[in-house]
Amino acid sequence: MSHNTFGHLFRVTTWGESHGPALGCVIDGCPPGLSLDAPFIQQFLDKRRPGTSRFVTQRQEADEVKILSGVFEDDRTDGPVTTGTPISLMIENTDQRSKDYREIRDRYRPGHADYAYDQKYGVRDYRGGGRSSARETAARVAAGAVARRVLGEDILLRGAVVQIGPHMIDPKNWDWAETQNNPFWCPDAKMAAQWETYLDSVRKSGSSTGAIVEVHASGVPAGWGAPVYGKLDAELAGAMMSINAAKGVEIGAGFAAASMSGEENADEMRAGNDAPRFLANNNGGVAGGISTGQDIVVRIAIKPTSSILNEVKSITRDGEEVDVRTIGRHDPCVGIRAVPVAEAMLACVLADAKLRHRGQTGH
């Protein structure tokens, strides 16, 4: 994992600042012959696009993706396919408000990367967060769409928000279809209604709140991943923690496993048809770093947006104490828009694992 590159055989390099001319990514190592055009990628970008409900930022970005290289249509009638060469994707920035960022320039916003970037680089593009802006995740979502082509139709990736602020869904109510019926990707219809009220109050109070996102992959065959540092869960943890505002990652039972006994935590096995049947999925589909054929289950803790209207104590670049409030168009709960991003990272990790597994073992 290099600074702005993710993956080993399926490698994604992202670039771009919030208020530069564009952002994008280069995908190296994508297999040839996969069907790929801009509309396919666009549908995933549309899922994370700002401005889709009052619960996400009101910034208006079309987030229109262009494919600059790596596909070729020739005279086939079924659309362009990948050629095995680097796929360059670009999204132009269109809604860059010309507001005065001078205030942010000289004042560190607590919880943001402002101070840390200045300490590291001595210079930063402070407009809209620059490189640390959540806009960077658009490039990840675009890459994730390509990764889905690598995985094929047999692997199903899905995501949901399972907690907003202190309000957690009831797992007994889980219905994947429900995630399409509300603006929160909430699988629990009852909780979705409660979140609507809660988030309205958060938004009106000028504050923000955290969330927990859960993503699943079904249909992953046993054998992907590797021992030690290449463990599939280690790759997933690194990938998910690299999402903006992520501060925790769990696989399967995760932190709850700490309270379990060995018997409770064991995923007992029974004979199945093509593959064993597991009586539980506490290991979240990964044992010893290698997939077991069970569903891959990952949960990610997303902290509340640091950009809030309410004042917090801070300092200026010159070390003077100030109170900072961040006026602008922000997500009251950035966890919502993290769902398609987490799905994309899951897709990228699995696509990479598939290619590495095939490379080493031929399967």
Next chain:
Amino acid sequence: MSHNTFGHLFRVTTWGESHGPALGCVIDGCPPGLSLDAPFIQQFLDKRRPGTSRFVTQRQEADEVKILSGVFEDDRTDGPVTTGTPISLMIENTDQRSKDYREIRDRYRPGHADYAYDQKYGVRDYRGGGRSSARETAARVAAGAVARRVLGEDILLRGAVVQIGPHMIDPKNWDWAETQNNPFWCPDAKMAAQWETYLDSVRKSGSSTGAIVEVHASGVPAGWGAPVYGKLDAELAGAMMSINAAKGVEIGAGFAAASMSGEENADEMRAGNDAPRFLANNNGGVAGGISTGQDIVVRIAIKPTSSILNEVKSITRDGEEVDVRTIGRHDPCVGIRAVPVAEAMLACVLADAKLRHRGQTGH
């Protein structure tokens, strides 16, 4: 992160099976001129060595480390120093009981890597878990000792167990000195006593239990780490999740941040002497993927040992249903011995971040 290699500039490659002749690691990229001899490394290995109390495995391994390359003493009187070339460390396996492993060979132990390895490789060294054995972590601890030399005396790394089974310490009782007074690295003297009773009952019942480990790094300067996939917290998450039995990682407030408001979660800043003063450390010392100068704080969930005396349902390699119990010398709570391992991974991540930061910025 390659399969068995960790890090970018400070690179650790580990090798070895539980019941092979030896295990070890090669460290490439260590700066030259650092004082390093076997006794320095040995003290860290002794912290994770089996057989030190009745709460850890009774396997008797000296875990004596040999330095095979990368240091040179010449005629200096202050001992050998690193030369900048690869440091090869080896630990011979001495207590490989000649018991019959045939039972494990043909039966998959639930929660173990047995089934997944077989699905991936079609062949595995099943003796004592082979490559997936916790013995592999001895090599990590040895590498971590070298990483500490890279970090120098100004950076203090410490670890503790904060929960065993359902029994969590009281943070108000936290006393680092206390971790040296009990066999659990417990910073809460009162809880240590309770754990003793609890673990004795777990052990006698033939079961096992999970734990939560917490590691801290103090003295890390602001500016280490990088944006996006090279985020310091992403590197930490990948590193920690690669530890055997780890199923969750949190940085700072972690999952608790999901329930917080933006104001609560913000680490407010005040003017300090050399550096800002932070009024909280919810971000665990990392903002935007870059260190802030606050303490780095990481928590890791360790699942209960899957090797238990009690029977669990499973299948054989041929798909027949069986009941499996694992007789042998096992840790009732593998989380205890995970403390020096987590410290070592923290050391390795930070050493790598230091060198990369210096490479890119010259600081």
Next chain:
Amino acid sequence: MSHNTFGHLFRVTTWGESHGPALGCVIDGCPPGLSLDAPFIQQFLDKRRPGTSRFVTQRQEADEVKILSGVFEDDRTDGPVTTGTPISLMIENTDQRSKDYREIRDRYRPGHADYAYDQKYGVRDYRGGGRSSARETAARVAAGAVARRVLGEDILLRGAVVQIGPHMIDPKNWDWAETQNNPFWCPDAKMAAQWETYLDSVRKSGSSTGAIVEVHASGVPAGWGAPVYGKLDAELAGAMMSINAAKGVEIGAGFAAASMSGEENADEMRAGNDAPRFLANNNGGVAGGISTGQDIVVRIAIKPTSSILNEVKSITRDGEEVDVRTIGRHDPCVGIRAVPVAEAMLACVLADAKLRHRGQTGH
């Protein structure tokens, strides 16, 4: 070295086909605070631009570079500087003649990548060579300009053509200034005149010819590079052999060293002022894989362009035997335009070596 990525700390990823909408590169790991704007990069692109004399391809490409990310001007008056985040550079393709490429599509041009790409990928963008086109080197030249900023003013990079076809320069006539006075980067004025006649005849006969390029770096301090696989000469060899049409690389005396005795080949040393004085430079500035402070000297053999008007025997995709001639705008001696490309690769290798050296040793 990944497929389309070059370097370790100073990492360049290139993308783009000859007849796609654009080509470009992403540079990750560039230090912050370096002055960088488009005109600075453009001057190097102008050196390799087609259409500058009758001895290079007559394709008309402005090759205008755009900086899409990684620099920030703020309100400084001395222009934009790098921010330490990825630098995305893009060059749009403008002169894509709509000629019928069907002939190339179905017939393999001997010496070209046509057959090999088809065997690997099963699909390829055959228009103008697609990814294997020499247009890809524009992205390298752009990256090389950034690398020069990393190296600073004290390191001087220069290149020349020293042989075209069987006509080799006389080293006694070497004058760097002369390389600016003829369209061949020829350091020997007398030979330049001869090449003019020779290349005119090659061009008129519908053929092409090979060349040898030599690049020098002066001012490189002793200590860059590393032992074994990270040898500076190994990195240089890999970099230079990755240039289109390159089939040989020499460092210093190179193949001539095979005929030398140990005494002849030794670069004897005498005491100097700040550094030793070497009485020869047969090792081309690198000993044991590490720079010595001498000039880095690399020679690259460039094969004759495979695109020629004269017919050569080949086969179609269906295996039928055909005669192929390549009509179009081609370089009679692609070695000429390889000079700025080889300089760029030299710059990239050295920039990477500088950052890695600084990372490991702090110098």
Next chain:
Amino acid sequence: MSHNTFGHLFRVTTWGESHGPALGCVIDGCPPGLSLDAPFIQQFLDKRRPGTSRFVTQRQEADEVKILSGVFEDDRTDGPVTTGTPISLMIENTDQRSKDYREIRDRYRPGHADYAYDQKYGVRDYRGGGRSSARETAARVAAGAVARRVLGEDILLRGAVVQIGPHMIDPKNWDWAETQNNPFWCPDAKMAAQWETYLDSVRKSGSSTGAIVEVHASGVPAGWGAPVYGKLDAELAGAMMSINAAKGVEIGAGFAAASMSGEENADEMRAGNDAPRFLANNNGGVAGGISTGQDIVVRIAIKPTSSILNEVKSITRDGEEVDVRTIGRHDPCVGIRAVPVAEAMLACVLADAKLRHRGQTGH
């Protein structure tokens, strides 16, 4: 290519100094299920072992390899197989003469890495060259043996010396069988006799001489390798130039291509049975960075050993001028023992290319 690691999916990390306790390598990413035992590896080590004739160093090293991990025999009767986990190989150093190295310690031997290492690291194990010793290549040869298992029986790797000093073989006399009949791997019986006389005179005069080594791979399918920086010839060039004393690399016609016309250099194609028939092999089996199915042909220039009995001018660490002669057991022509090393590097590059190709394309 990291400092002491080679390869991407088939990764070799070497370690060890000439006069330390041992040297070795760790191979990560080797596919599972391949037959591998120590005697198989040993036969290749025996080919490069010192002391086999009067034309190579008289150092007496058994170079006995031990497999420390990554293979498992279980109860199969056909010997151990690889498990897919890291293979650790170790060779103990046995003939470390306790001679006084103080002279080398304080005096830089021209042509050696002495000065460069000191400038880089400030410290070095000077005994016998330390890490820069040709002993390091034993680890490469061991790794190459494993790579051959990855390649299988259908790929034939062979090497020869084609020039010693100014004496070049006659390609018309080439007979592979002949390479087994003389101590030079010379494929030209007539030239072998001449070299014997020549090398005796070189040896007696206290000098040394250079050589050119040529290695071939037959049976490599079309499609291995990749465009741009991952070109198969770029990987080969980097690999070969990383061999001690290598100063030049050619693929196919190499530098001779510079003098050719496009028609001469084109490898014309005719219809074949399973694959096209090429009428020449000027591109050395690689076009556009991808294998064509032709033989891979690589030549490497090896400079004369810098360790000679005759005096050369040099300086001490303190900058005083001295004359240096190197007494000891040295190869008069280190190119001879480079043959098995170059074969090993060829094997490693191809094994890696095979796995990467399989990973990306599934073939």
